[in-house]
Amino acid sequence: MQSLQLGPVRITLLPDAWGHISGDRVFHPATRDEWSSGVEVDAEGDMLIRVTALLISVNGDHTLVDTGFGREERHNHQEGVLRSLAAVGVAPEEIGRVILTHAHEDHCMGNTVRRGGVWHPVYPNAEYVVQDFEITSMRRANDALWRTRFRPLVDPGRLRTVTDDVAMDEWITCRFTPGHTIGHQSVVIRAGGETVVYLGDLALMAGNLEHPEWGPNWAWSHEIDEASRRSMVEWAAEQRAILIVGHDPQRAWVRMERMDEGYRAVTLDI
Structure with missing residues (x-):
């Protein structure tokens, strides 16, 4: 698993x-000839994609960003967030906060997990943080x-809704990045002189960052999604x-570098 230590904060x-x-679908409305350069793609135009979550650990306190597919939605190629947490020695009961990007x-x-026909929080001691727009739409x-x-x-009492950009503590901030969904948020971590952003689905692939005008065709609003992505790219650079x-x-x-025209995503060896 890829991890990064930033002062007292460890990101995994x-x-x-x-x-x-x-x-x-991921690079809409680009043509395949446009988006496929440098991308491993099969004859049908399909490419490999993975699903992840992020663990942020500070002095024994743990924040989880996103919870993955869960036990009820098993996939052929699923390792599972709980298994990944166990591999780094963190139990579900030790998670104090869950931030959901969308x-x-x-x-x-x-x-949640279903036991005896009743749904229970997988992380029983955590507050689950979601943008209010997202919850209102779902409700x-x-x-x-x-x-x-x-x-x-x-x-x-485990659900907490927030509005716009909100600091969770001195290291973690929820940044409102709507467009992919009505209440999408990304997570900003500042520590050890670095700024790190877990994008959620603001960009599914690094190519979306290099071309903010290319985005998933299932976005709630293509225009707002592009605007949020473009703003993030400029700020990150x-x-x-x-x-x-x-x-x-x-x-x-990745880090974003400004080019003569646009931006380039530079891959980091983590």
């Missing part, structure tokens, strides 16, 4: 699952994801921030 990228996805299945199905839809992965967090592209199996840790 946790594998959950992997599979394949159409690059045409409410898509590969990021939040691991919120109105009253779909299965709300009823099984979020509603069970309400009664035990100025700050020399490290960006974590959790779905990208080849270029997960």
Whole structure:
């Protein structure tokens, strides 16, 4: 597992699952000839994609960002967030905070587990932090994801909603980055003289950062998604921030460099 120590803060990228996805969907509206340069792609235009979560550990306190597919949604190529946590010696009961970038299945199905027909928080001692726009939209839809992965967090008092950019503590900030969903957020970590951002689905691949106009075709708003991504790229280049592209199996840790025209994602050896 890839880890980075920043002063008192340790960041660990946790594998959950992997599979394949159409690059045409990820880099919409680019043509295959445009987006496939430098990307490993099969004859059908599918490329490898992975699902991850992030563990942020500070002096024995643990924050988990996203919960993966969870036990109820088993995939052929799933390692599992819980297994990855166990590999680094962290039990579910030790997680004090869960930050959810957004409410898509590969990021939040691991919120809860069903025992005896009742849904319970997987991380019983954690507050689950979600943008208010995301929760309001889900509550109105009253779909299965709300009823099984979020509603069970309400009664035990485990669900916390936030609005816009909110500091969790002196190291961790939730940054509102809407577009992929109505209430998407990324997570900024500042420690040891570095700034690191776990992007969530603000960029599925590093290529989305190099071309902010290319984004997933299932985004809630393509225009807002592009604007949020472009803003992040410009800010990250100025700050020399490290960006974590959790779905990208080849270029997960990058810095953005300004070029004559646009930006380049420089892969880091972590």
